[in-house]
Amino acid sequence: MASFDLAQHPHRRFNPLTGDWLLVSPHRALRPWQGQQEAPDRSQRPAYDPTCYLCPGNTRANGSVNPQYDGTFVFDNDFAALTPDAPTGTVELGSLLRAEAESGVGRVICFSPRHDLTLPEMSTADIRRVVDVWADEFQTLGSRPDINYVQIFENKGQVMGCSNPHPHGQIWAQRTVPGDPAKETVQQEAYFQQHGRTLLTDYLEIELREQKRVVLENEHFVVLVPFWAAWPFETLVVPRRAVQDITQLTEAERDSFADAIRRLTIRYDNLFQTSFPYSAGLHQRPTDGQGHESWHLHMHFFPPLLRSATVRKFMVGYELLANPQRDITPEYAAERLRDLPEVHYKQTMA
Amino acid sequence: MASFDLAQHPHRRFNPLTGDWLLVSPHRALRPWQGQQEAPDRSQRPAYDPTCYLCPGNTRANGSVNPQYDGTFVFDNDFAALTPDAPTGTVELGSLLRAEAESGVGRVICFSPRHDLTLPEMSTADIRRVVDVWADEFQTLGSRPDINYVQIFENKGQVMGCSNPHPHGQIWAQRTVPGDPAKETVQQEAYFQQHGRTLLTDYLEIELREQKRVVLENEHFVVLVPFWAAWPFETLVVPRRAVQDITQLTEAERDSFADAIRRLTIRYDNLFQTSFPYSAGLHQRPTDGQGHESWHLHMHFFPPLLRSATVRKFMVGYELLANPQRDITPEYAAERLRDLPEVHYKQTMA
Ligand SMILES: O=P(O)(O)O[C@H]1O[C@H](CO)[C@@H](O)[C@H](O)[C@H]1O
Ligand SMILES: O=P(O)(O)O[C@H]1O[C@H](CO)[C@@H](O)[C@H](O)[C@H]1O
Numbered sequence: 001m002a003s004f005d006l007a008q009h010p011h012r013r014f015n016p017l018t019g020d021w022l023l024v025s026p027h028r029a030l031r032p033w034q035g036q037q038e039a040p041d042r043s044q045r046p047a048y049d050p051t052c053y054l055c056p057g058n059t060r061a062n063g064s065v066n067p068q069y070d071g072t073f074v075f076d077n078d079f080a081a082l083t084p085d086a087p088t089g090t091v092e093l094g095s096l097l098r099a100e101a102e103s104g105v106g107r108v109i110c111f112s113p114r115h116d117l118t119l120p121e122m123s124t125a126d127i128r129r130v131v132d133v134w135a136d137e138f139q140t141l142g143s144r145p146d147i148n149y150v151q152i153f154e155n156k157g158q159v160m161g162c163s164n165p166h167p168h169g170q171i172w173a174q175r176t177v178p179g180d181p182a183k184e185t186v187q188q189e190a191y192f193q194q195h196g197r198t199l200l201t202d203y204l205e206i207e208l209r210e211q212k213r214v215v216l217e218n219e220h221f222v223v224l225v226p227f228w229a230a231w232p233f234e235t236l237v238v239p240r241r242a243v244q245d246i247t248q249l250t251e252a253e254r255d256s257f258a259d260a261i262r263r264l265t266i267r268y269d270n271l272f273q274t275s276f277p278y279s280a281g282l283h284q285r286p287t288d289g290q291g292h293e294s295w296h297l298h299m300h301f302f303p304p305l306l307r308s309a310t311v312r313k314f315m316v317g318y319e320l321l322a323n324p325q326r327d328i329t330p331e332y333a334a335e336r337l338r339d340l341p342e343v344h345y346k347q348t349m350a
Numbered sequence: 351m352a353s354f355d356l357a358q359h360p361h362r363r364f365n366p367l368t369g370d371w372l373l374v375s376p377h378r379a380l381r382p383w384q385g386q387q388e389a390p391d392r393s394q395r396p397a398y399d400p401t402c403y404l405c406p407g408n409t410r411a412n413g414s415v416n417p418q419y420d421g422t423f424v425f426d427n428d429f430a431a432l433t434p435d436a437p438t439g440t441v442e443l444g445s446l447l448r449a450e451a452e453s454g455v456g457r458v459i460c461f462s463p464r465h466d467l468t469l470p471e472m473s474t475a476d477i478r479r480v481v482d483v484w485a486d487e488f489q490t491l492g493s494r495p496d497i498n499y500v501q502i503f504e505n506k507g508q509v510m511g512c513s514n515p516h517p518h519g520q521i522w523a524q525r526t527v528p529g530d531p532a533k534e535t536v537q538q539e540a541y542f543q544q545h546g547r548t549l550l551t552d553y554l555e556i557e558l559r560e561q562k563r564v565v566l567e568n569e570h571f572v573v574l575v576p577f578w579a580a581w582p583f584e585t586l587v588v589p590r591r592a593v594q595d596i597t598q599l600t601e602a603e604r605d606s607f608a609d610a611i612r613r614l615t616i617r618y619d620n621l622f623q624t625s626f627p628y629s630a631g632l633h634q635r636p637t638d639g640q641g642h643e644s645w646h647l648h649m650h651f652f653p654p655l656l657r658s659a660t661v662r663k664f665m666v667g668y669e670l671l672a673n674p675q676r677d678i679t680p681e682y683a684a685e686r687l688r689d690l691p692e693v694h695y696k697q698t699m700a
Contacts, residue, residue, distance in 0.1 A: 021528075023528070035512060081668070081677075087359050089353065151672045160664065160666045227449075300671060321631040
């Protein structure tokens with residue numbers, strides 16, 4: 001019998017950041033696909049769209065008028081899932097029906113006044129302005145006594161539920177620490193107690209030695225497909241230095257962060273020559289006033305496309321009921337991304 | 351200030367089956383939607399499709415020919431994510447890179463020879479045959495020493511990654527217990543230790559008293575929108591009697607199960623007058639040879655549609671990075687489903 005080979009044989013991988021397992025079925029990558037095809041985003045958008053509620057100078061649903069901003073623009077979400085002034089209280093019926101009031105803030109961040117751009121089409125300097133806004137927002141929201149966690153994220157592309165193509169992200173900040181960051185807190189804390197270094201410091205060291213899953217590096221950041229990636233081309237963007245949150249990054253590190261995001265998202269667009277959809281977001285320390293020295297800031301990219309601009313991975317029956325599952329291996333995905341050019345395909349098509 | 355009201359104010363709910371929390375934002379249901387629209391399934395399918403690899407008498411990708419079956423038909427998945435003869439082994443690099451070989455079996459179950467039907471369009475007697483196949487398969491697979499968990503599920507609709515509209519489900523059975531059933535095992539065990547009854551026995555008692563979240567009942571089964579439902583119209587199908595797995599259901603209980611599935615899925619189709627997409631599946635005891643008296647068989651339905659046949663809920667940025675989130679309340683969803691007729695809309699359109 002052949003000996004066990006991660007590149008060929010079904011196996012499970014452990015995610016040390018969450019404590020969960022993932023099922024990998026490498027042999028299944030060649031399965032034919034007759035199901036749903038996504039519409040690739042080939043739309044040509046104007047630099048300014050008079051009907052877009054995020055463009056400069058336009059009026060939003062609640063009557064507010066956007067300023068004539070020329071860098072980034074941040075405002076309170078007009079349809080926020082969380083509100084600061086929500087009534088407090090709990091409902092308990094035995095130990096089985098339990099609810100408690102939640103409060104928080106929803107913010108929207110326009111990355112650029114240009115309706116026709118996305119992060120990979122922006123300059124490093126302009127992405128750096130987005131990084132600075134993330135840091136400022138984390139600082140302001142995180143110092144409020146009623147906010148104990150700040151989730152910064154972006155949904156890109158219709159397939160990821162994004163309802164407006166104008167380049168923008170969101171922040172949901174709230175009183176309690178949500179499930180995933182709470183898990184990562186427990187796991188990182190346990191590792192730090194045992195080893196005296198952050199989990200991601202030691203993990204980076206292994207990956208930089210092996211190189212198999214590294215996509216790109218710069219002075220202060222590494223982008224890799226984690227060993228436990230669930231989405232086909234999922235990546236992790238990690239600063240080499242263990243910082244707990246984005247406000248602790250130096251000027252040079254912020255530039256490196258912007259550079260890493262730009263080079264990664266250009267590779268994503270180049271992979272299937274389409275505006276590559278994803279959900280992405282930062283994970284950082286809870287803002288509950290504790291030290292959290294075990295926390296190591298990082299950014300996750302969860303992109304759904306699997307084989308082409310139109311064939312995606314579905315996290316459905318088995319995945320919703322039992323366990324996340326992937327077909328192509330993380331090593332293969334990293335190799336594909338590594339081999340791509342860092343000039344955006346639209347620029348070479350001129 | 352208004353007092354805390356589950357129907358109006360943002361809050362978190364606890365899921366006692368998994369131990370996770372859910373964010374509920376009831377006030378957000380009126381948010382306008384300008385994003386992706388799904389294509390509703392209005393296809394008229396023929397009773398037999400010569401190009402369908404699941405129809406009776408047709409040839410599959412691997413050259414096998416389907417029998418001229420006239421009830422259900424079960425076979426090994428030609429592109430199974432799990433294989434029984436996979437090499438065993440582990441890979442470990444410190445505590446951070448950990449993988450282990452996994453083995454198992456993938457099965458496909460055709461619910462009917464009719465290419466143009468779905469569960470809600472089949473008779474109760476025909477659905478009962480599907481229930482019997484599930485029980486037989488659980489029995490056979492579950493008694494194998496190399497199988498410790500049997501996941502039975504159905505992906506329905508293109509939006510749920512289903513690649514063939516012929517009515518069918520799947521089974522992935524494997525050596526280890528996957529994440530979600532493992533969590534449910536821990537939670538149910540802890541509850542049983544403390545209370546001497548299964549968690550779902552006590553939960554059913556509360557719901558039957560309150561009635562607010564009950565969708566339908568019959569002699570042996572209850573269908574409800576659980577207090578902690580994450581998907582807009584998510585439901586739980588629970589036998590009144592605590593059984594650990596489907597093989598323990600009596601003849602009468604199996605009939606009741608088929609009746610509950612039929613009546614629920616008809617209501618689903620009637621909700622937006624479309625073939626309602628979902629992923630659904632059974633959760634039952636691990637087949638690891640232990641008693642698992644704390645386990646209470648149940649079936650989850652996870653349907654994505656939110657407001658119409660074309661507007662779905664996206665579990666994306668915040669949900670992937672932080673926590674599941676819903677807009678409409680479970681109580682509202684139950685009321686909508688409860689108020690629907692149990693005659694399929696296609697039959698009243700004749
Ligand atoms: O096996 P199928 O129907 O081809 O595939 C479908 O169900 C599987 C199990 O939930 C998923 O892993 C796939 O992503 C989905 O497309
Ligand atoms: O706030 P948006 O962009 O309207 O909404 C989008 O992102 C949210 C946060 O991930 C999700 O809850 C919604 O389902 C999705 O459509």
